[in-house]
Amino acid sequence: MFGEFNLIDKYFSARQAQRKDVHLTLGDDCAIVKAPDNVRIAISTDTLVAGTHFLPEANPAWVAHKALASNLSDLAAMGATPAWVSMALTLPHIDEAWLEPFCHAFFELANYYNIQLIGGDTTKGPLSITLTVQGFVPQDKVLLRNQAKVGDWVYVTGELGDSKAGLDVILAPEKRQEPFAAELEQRHYLSTPRILAGQALLNLASAAIDISDGLISDLGHILHQSQVGVSLDVNCLPMSKELRQFAPSIQVAQQYALTSGEEYELCFTVPAQNKGTLDSALAHCGTKVTCIGQIRPQGVFELLNNGQKLDWALSGYDHFKEVK
Amino acid sequence: MFGEFNLIDKYFSARQAQRKDVHLTLGDDCAIVKAPDNVRIAISTDTLVAGTHFLPEANPAWVAHKALASNLSDLAAMGATPAWVSMALTLPHIDEAWLEPFCHAFFELANYYNIQLIGGDTTKGPLSITLTVQGFVPQDKVLLRNQAKVGDWVYVTGELGDSKAGLDVILAPEKRQEPFAAELEQRHYLSTPRILAGQALLNLASAAIDISDGLISDLGHILHQSQVGVSLDVNCLPMSKELRQFAPSIQVAQQYALTSGEEYELCFTVPAQNKGTLDSALAHCGTKVTCIGQIRPQGVFELLNNGQKLDWALSGYDHFKEVK
Structure with missing residues (x-):
């Protein structure tokens, strides 16, 4: 001292x-x-x-x-x-x-x-x-991880993958001259806490978590604690134009979006009856939300690309598979 | 992680x-x-x-x-x-x-x-x-640092100086064979939080602090925030028999008691009208308390030994003197 x-x-x-x-x-x-x-x-x-x-x-x-x-x-x-x-x-x-x-x-x-x-x-x-x-x-409301139900829709706030891409830029000085570099580096450090969105979701979402370890890994906690499975459409993953420029292919960008930690976006599940009111409830937050999949029965874990199942080996995926 | x-x-x-x-x-x-x-x-x-x-x-x-x-x-x-x-x-x-x-x-x-x-x-x-x-x-009671008044009595819980002596033992392996070594080493780590005493003092004390940086230094915060001074009698400082064995003289032991940090005893001030009920109020705690001095007007800082003023240069003393 x-x-x-x-x-x-x-x-x-x-x-x-x-x-x-x-x-x-x-x-x-x-x-x-x-x-x-x-x-x-x-x-x-x-x-x-x-x-x-x-x-x-x-x-x-x-x-x-x-x-x-x-x-x-x-x-x-x-x-x-x-x-x-x-x-x-x-x-x-x-x-x-x-x-x-x-x-x-x-x-x-x-x-x-x-x-x-x-x-x-x-x-x-x-x-x-x-x-x-x-x-x-x-007193009577809180967003937990263990209340997701089969049929609920899975959403995320903002865009995913930039934090991991930003870390790559930080650790590889030769990439710092690229046009996307400064933006991605900042996004690694300068996330926006989704406070207003979280408050609005108190009345609408069945479960929520923030993405600190990666979408796959953190959504895995919701699945595990709620005893359910999931089907995700990788074409729905929200991604920035900088991530698309950074990644050599759309598949690599999608894999970043699925696994990037320290995003500090929210991943949440919404019962079908609340789906219609979600956009208006979140209108005052200025936070984009994107539906990326749906909750399935326990044991199901699907990554889909235009209806075709993918079998990507992803970080956090093992934890996910344990749920089966 | x-x-x-x-x-x-x-x-x-x-x-x-x-x-x-x-x-x-x-x-x-x-x-x-x-x-x-x-x-x-x-x-x-x-x-x-x-x-x-x-x-x-x-x-x-x-x-x-x-x-x-x-x-x-x-x-x-x-x-x-x-x-x-x-x-x-x-x-x-x-x-x-x-x-x-x-x-x-x-x-x-x-x-x-x-x-x-x-x-x-x-x-x-x-x-x-x-x-x-x-x-x-x-809601209406808390022990603060800024409510000590001139005339209040100054107390400490437990005994002082062991933590610093224990650290000396830890840092000087040759002392570890001494009969007092194990006890002092333990006292450096194993303090007793004075929770019950603190609660009992809510009704009795005018100010309190815990001794983490040393009695002189921490009492200095009470004096500074209460805008008062103090007179302390070094002969009243409560000390363990192990500290007396450890220290080459009574003066060294007293200086340890005045400056030893990480004691985690309480130092507190008690208005004269509450002095009589202190012992009974603390009886259920099993915590010894000792009166070591009295609050004086701002600018007074006296260390006394049988009524004689001492002019010891002690760690934490500078901070103390700033109050003058």
Whole structure:
């Protein structure tokens, strides 16, 4: 720990949006907050480690965005409204040139989503960031993973595959001159937490998860916990024009869309009777959603291309197959 | 991340005490909990990094105890009742010989204090543990740092100085054969969170803090935030017989008691009218408390030995002097 109090004052305390439900924040042994009486609290913790989740030389503003956005994405997947965040920041040394853009980006995103930093710890050690985010869900509603039913439609928000393609660009400097490179690299770091979409889905979706390990792998958790199967049409996968430019073939692009982790889009299932109202319910979010398949009985797992079954060996696929 | 789900199942899910206010725990995007309507929530985050806060070869059971006890100590310093904890565990590789005793000790302490592990993240990287603990405080009562008044008496729980002496033993193998060595080494890792004492003090103390950086340094935060000074009698400092055996003189032992960090005892101030009821109010806790001084007007900082002022140059003292 190094001059912790000055560090907190300089970089953190001054930039806070102040929520009315935060009664005490940085500067005592604990923060003190109060949740509304009629809500439950959704809590998630995620760690980003330099060298594992981002390159140590990565843009600190992008690292801050990724750390908070990936946590907010967990709240989105429950339909929760963000409220409070705690930060544990471990740094090899005090580097103001790193901290300044890191904190600027962190509070820009935090203030946009009205989530307040209520406490944390700064320690000396290998660079890593652990955030614990908290949000509110209605007492009687929450998006779970185990309520998908046979016949429900499978949707995703946004576009898939860019994060993995962006990582390829980051790790292969010779690709950085390509016209799609800058866009894909940014998309690896700068995802958009689907908070509004998650809230709107509370009334419509039967199950939801955020895509952190890859569509196949994360949808696999819904299938496993709901004891169902799925049929996906790879021609329906939403993909960016940059991913299409990056990938040598449409099949490679589709495989990226199926397996790319750290997308932080939502994958969710919708009962047939709610399908008609989905677009209007999500209209205010500005978030594109795409139907990519349908829930089938347990044991069925089909990847279809114009009605033909594909037998691609994909990362996350093993986990999927275990469901059979 | 490595086989996160199996890891969580094997080491974490099965050992849980189940609280009624935890509606969903490990295995979805977020945990879902509900606080009672009539409480506020106290939240604290602390990180332990291998090489900074403990030796990488330290007994994993002791590391787990230290990680949770130091966080619980922050709840104790607010008078909070423990409820939920999230764990971010970063490991260089899966080492079952390390994880097994770590988890055993973690849940032993967690279950004792009825605090439930509600979620977390396991990542690959340099060994570190970040915990976020949450507890409840009454709506209208909490122990703060900024309410000490001139004339209040200054108390500490337990005994002081052992943690620093224990660290000396750990770092100086030649001392490990001394009769006091094993006891001091354990006390460096195995503090007792003063949860019951903190709760009892809600009705009696004017200010409280837990001793993580050293008595002088942490009491300095109370003085600074309360805008007061202090007079301490070094002859009153509670010290163990092992510390007396370890230290070459009584003065060295007293200096250890004044500066030893990671003690996780409480330092608190009590208005004169509550002094008489303190012992009976704390009787059920089994926690010794000792009066070590009195709050003075801002600008006064006295270390006394039989009425004589001392002018020791101590770690944390500079911070103290800034108050003047």
